[in-house]
Structures are given as C-alpha cells and as structure tokens.
Amino acid sequence: MSEADERPRRRQARGERRIAQLLQAAARVFCTLGYTASSTSAIAREAGVSPGTLYQFFPNKEAIAVELSTQLIQEMEATHGRVFTPENARLPLDRLIDAVTDPFIEFNAAHPAMLALIKGPDAPGKVTEDHDVLHAALLERVTELLAVRKPSLSNAERALVAQMSFATFKTGLDLVAQHEGERRSAYVRELKSMLYRYLAPYVGTEAVPENPVESDGSGDVAGSAAAAESGAPTGATAASGH
The missing domain is CATH 1.10.10.60 (Homeodomain-like)
Known part of the structure; x- marks a missing residue:
C-alpha cells in the first residue's frame, strides 16, 4: 500500500x-x-x-449525547444477548437472578452516564426514544425467559410477572447506583432478595430440566410458594441478608 x-x-x-x-x-x-x-x-x-x-x-451537546447513548445501548444489547439464554433460565432461581442481574448492575456501575442521560429532564428526544425501545426489548426477553422456565404460565401471567420483575429491578438499580462500597453491596443483596421472593411462587426455586413435566396446568403456584416459605437456597438466603 x-x-x-x-x-x-x-x-x-x-x-x-x-x-x-x-x-x-x-x-x-x-x-x-x-x-x-x-x-x-x-x-x-x-x-x-x-x-x-x-x-x-x-x-452541539445534543449530538454528543445521542452518539454516547447509541454506543451505550449497543453495549447493553450485547449484554442482554449473553444473559437471557435458555441455559440461564433453567438454573436454580438464586443463580438465575445472579446470572441476569449481575451483568446489568456491573454495566451501569461502569457506565453511569446511561442513567444520567435518561434522568435529565431535557434529554434529547432521540435518546429517550432509543431507551424506550431498549426497555421494550429487555421486557420481551424477560417474558421469554419466564416462558422457558415455566411454560404453564399463561401469556397474561408471564406479561404481568415480567413487568413487575423488570420494574422492581429498574427501581432497585437506581438505588444501587446512588451508593458505593458496602452500601451498594447491601442494596444489591436486597434487590436480589426482593426478586427471589417475588418470583419463587411463580417459577419455583430449583433447577429446571430441559423438558419439565408439570403436575397441572396452573403453574403450580401454591406448591412453589410453599417451597419458598420452607427456605431459600444458600445463595438467595445470603442475598436476603437473613
């Protein structure tokens, strides 16, 4: 050349x-x-x-914000492509929560500009629109994960549980981002504990085989709830702080 x-x-x-x-x-x-x-x-x-x-x-500043947001969203999309997998969906619940939430917590800790942009009252419209698309995609992936783990849940149940889980995580992530060190770790543990206790009655706590056989078509919510009441696995118990 x-x-x-x-x-x-x-x-x-x-x-x-x-x-x-x-x-x-x-x-x-x-x-x-x-x-x-x-x-x-x-x-x-x-x-x-x-x-x-x-x-x-x-x-201008808006063009900088849009380009920065675009790059961060691309990285976030690569992250959720790695964590919302059928293999992770079948893990014991405490490990499933770790596998899904840890990469996003780490991403936001490494890139706090993501939240700074979104929370700006006059953030560029393009930034807000792109984040809305990202959130919709993430919510869909959570719904798909629930379908793999508990196929007997109806579409309406899956949608409701996915929305509640996702909203809980987003709210908790805001609190996590506001703290550092041990305080941040404490909020992470409480966030995971909340997700565990909410999800356990719907999807159970144990690992799920590739072709689960369920006793009825109701999602076995009562049985899973009883299992959750009887005690969480070691990882989730540690996460709950009890």
Whole structure:
C-alpha cells in the first residue's frame, strides 16, 4: 500500500480516537453536572481540547449525547444477548437472578452516564426514544425467559410477572447506583432478595430440566410458594441478608 493510501487511514484512525476521547469526557461531564447543566465548553475542557476541535466532530451537546447513548445501548444489547439464554433460565432461581442481574448492575456501575442521560429532564428526544425501545426489548426477553422456565404460565401471567420483575429491578438499580462500597453491596443483596421472593411462587426455586413435566396446568403456584416459605437456597438466603 502506498503512502498516499495510508494517509487517509491514519486520519480516520485519529478521528476515531478523538471521537472516543470526546465521548468519554462527555460521559464524565454528564455524570458530574447532569445533562441540563452540561455544555460543549465543559466537555471540550474535560477532554483537553479546544471548542473548535470538538465542533469538528459534533455540532452541539445534543449530538454528543445521542452518539454516547447509541454506543451505550449497543453495549447493553450485547449484554442482554449473553444473559437471557435458555441455559440461564433453567438454573436454580438464586443463580438465575445472579446470572441476569449481575451483568446489568456491573454495566451501569461502569457506565453511569446511561442513567444520567435518561434522568435529565431535557434529554434529547432521540435518546429517550432509543431507551424506550431498549426497555421494550429487555421486557420481551424477560417474558421469554419466564416462558422457558415455566411454560404453564399463561401469556397474561408471564406479561404481568415480567413487568413487575423488570420494574422492581429498574427501581432497585437506581438505588444501587446512588451508593458505593458496602452500601451498594447491601442494596444489591436486597434487590436480589426482593426478586427471589417475588418470583419463587411463580417459577419455583430449583433447577429446571430441559423438558419439565408439570403436575397441572396452573403453574403450580401454591406448591412453589410453599417451597419458598420452607427456605431459600444458600445463595438467595445470603442475598436476603437473613
């Protein structure tokens, strides 16, 4: 390859590095100041570049927020593709909850800008719309997981349980994000305990074989509830703090 061919490639690589630098700076600024109070000047200053350099890549703060949100959503989609699997659905309930929630908790801890953008009262409409699509996709995956684990649940039951579980997790995740260290760990344990105690009567607590045989068509809610009352597995008991 000639030197003339290499030059455009080097310029493209430098541009990609600069964009990544600006997005990382924007994430820090959004988390510190919130989206509303943030500015392109603050982002450029955080990135260590001039405002003119920033404007070579982004026309305004909204464009930066949209690009940052798009990248984070792509990473989140890759995460939920790894956790909502039939194999995880059949795990003992405490391990299932760990397998599904831990990656999302870790993701949000590593990328607090996600919540900072969503909670901004004047977040760009594109950001809000994309997150609504993401949430709908996540809710659908939770519903599919319930179908694998407890096929006898009716469509209406699955939808209701999925919505309640997802809403509980989102609310708990907000609390988790507000704390650090042991306090954060305590909220994580309580969140998992809430999910365990809510889900146990519907989907049972033990591992599920690939072709479960159920005693009736009701979902065996009463039997599962009795099992939950008799005591949770070690992992979930530890999660509940009791």
